[in-house]
Amino acid sequence: MADRLTQLQDAADQLAQQFVASLYYVHKHHDYALLSPTDRLVTKNGGNTAQADDDIDPKPADVFKAGQRELAQDLILKEQEIEYLISQLPGLENSEKDQEQLIKQLEEELKAAEVERKEAVKEKEAVLAKLESVIRSVKRP
Structure with a gap:
């Protein structure tokens, strides 16, 4: 816009x-x-x-x-x-009512995207912790 x-x-x-x-x-x-x-x-x-x-x-x-x-x-x-x-x-x-409805729809999509982002951050932290533990357990021959 x-x-x-x-x-x-x-x-x-x-x-x-x-x-x-x-x-x-x-x-x-x-x-x-x-x-x-x-x-x-x-x-x-x-x-x-x-x-x-x-x-x-x-x-x-x-x-x-x-x-x-x-x-x-x-x-x-x-x-x-x-x-x-x-x-x-x-x-x-668009009428004012249509615009308000569109804003509500976009807010819901934003909330869903935020939930997905938080889940991805948790998954990333879990994978990072697992990777760190694997790296620490590796010993030199």
């Missing part, structure tokens, strides 16, 4: 990283657009120009849209992977 939880945590972390990468892509490669005739773009030095920020590298509209589409598909795939991992977690298909 820990393995599934680890996979789920890794997938959630990757999804968060993909969100950040998507936001960065949109921020870095968007094109400037004036929303009204009175809007103007201002550079850092105060002049009007179409290039308002040195960090922005506008992509052509078709390239930008293709990049957005690819990022969206990656986000959807990662989200579907997370849903699958969640569906594989134990307990979602």
